[in-house]
Amino acid sequence: MTSTPTTRIPVYLDCDTGIDDALALAYLLASPEIDLVGIGSVSGNVSAAQGAVNTLDLLALAGRPDVPVAVGAHHPVAGEFDGGVPHIHGRNGVGNVDLPPSGLEPVAESAAELLIRLSHQHEGELRVLAIGPFTNLAEALRIDAGLAGRVHGVTVMGGAALTPGNVTPVAEANVWNDPEAAAEVVGADWDVTLVPLDVTEENVFEESDREALLAAETPLARALGEILDVYFDFYVVVYGRRSCALHDPLSAALVVGGITATKAPAVPIVVDTTQGPGRGQTICDLRGQRMGTHDRVGRRTRVVLDTDRPLAEHLVERILAYRPAV
């Protein structure tokens, strides 16, 4: 792999791989605009340990064993990891598919430590993309208060603004799994772009897209097509057909620039950390939206409410075109 870090944007990925995490990872590897400089795992779809194994297996399939993977937090800031969602992502997080074991090991650092180190190495340039619960980011902020000032921006897949949640009537899974961490991340002094269900559920991957991956030349693309099988089954209750939402890939595409947010107002965002019925909700202050007066100059939290085009076709194209240089 020839990387050209002088022109590529450095990206740290925090993930709970996970099927749509796997698609996002492949998309990031296939995107010449960015350089994936490190990955942290966190418990969410699966445990942080399993997420790291899955990530390393996928990196090996992609011919990118050089990307450092750090195991992150097993438990959320408050409480304990709930065991994940095997009925959605499969028992192993990758749709019960046995990926070829990479033989790779995670780095010795924690995910928070890796993120902090990379924030020094790429000071002012590093983009953070978090597509799992935000435990590692919160931990890193607590270890190093200067972190926020060294990061160019944070894009997080999570929350629901004006659409129902997917765990409770108002809470989305990544935030629900660690509301206290999410509150710390949206409350820190850095630019945060929230990519909520409002837009991720509008981006659907269809059976034809999956078949295109299955017919691909590269083992990575074929593996993605296979692991999507279980995920597609789950989404029948959501969309009425085998398919899936592109939560994590959309967030990745917004960081890469393959997709552009056309409506992403800067508004106050508060995470409900009570034990009440609103726990885990991302409360985005969209009052005044009829008049456009909800966009607040200087506010550092944005919520993406619309994008320029559907993601699926672009996602398939990139993944099919990707050839490991190794």
Add this chain to the structure above:
Amino acid sequence: MTSTPTTRIPVYLDCDTGIDDALALAYLLASPEIDLVGIGSVSGNVSAAQGAVNTLDLLALAGRPDVPVAVGAHHPVAGEFDGGVPHIHGRNGVGNVDLPPSGLEPVAESAAELLIRLSHQHEGELRVLAIGPFTNLAEALRIDAGLAGRVHGVTVMGGAALTPGNVTPVAEANVWNDPEAAAEVVGADWDVTLVPLDVTEENVFEESDREALLAAETPLARALGEILDVYFDFYVVVYGRRSCALHDPLSAALVVGGITATKAPAVPIVVDTTQGPGRGQTICDLRGQRMGTHDRVGRRTRVVLDTDRPLAEHLVERILAYRPAV
């Protein structure tokens, strides 16, 4: 006034009159489908006492001094009345217009007592329409646990399902002013129809509608045109022009049947009574809405999300056509 109670549906109105309350009241009086058998006032837009005065003045203007008005709760279930919203409804709640004093007195009962008495008198038939905070309804439920079983149904203007609130990012004023009461009302064993901002803000009264009222033959209609002046000013920040939302009249029209709900799924509704950022939110479980699987058989709480036609023209027609029989 000749009333034909054998064919008219008996309605108890609970209100905090209030400019849009005044429109709703006039609409109810002008609607032959229903018989307005009693009115309770509650603190909200103005104090319960002022709301009763305004209601009696409007009833006198309408030639309906026979409708009993009871003063209801001054303070919400928890906490104290906050003084109302003079910047929206005027200092006196009716747009700073000096209505001709009715000389009428409220009845000696409290609003809760009046509601309970009417629920016996019209057992199984009484419709309750609450367009202010729900303090009186909660009080009545606590006084008489059998109330819910004697009422045909409860329609409440309040809450926000998938649209921003109007007091906080998630809370609408009627619920915000007494979340504990709202929780009791939606949790009681009766049929509740929630008419939230999602639909009320879609129904706008324009300057041309107001002018039609100002040019009317009846003093009631002209007074309504006058009191709307202040209210129209407030709504410039919402709609970008002098106009207003028809919160309370829409709720009244749904009870009368002048407007029909075309989308009103039966879903769990929970009111956030925490002291957190979600306080006062009406959490409607609309997960599954893409598939229509959110509508739950047997659930007694419905939320109105769409209606068959705009209200304004119908509202003006009814009010202009109304002639007091006295």
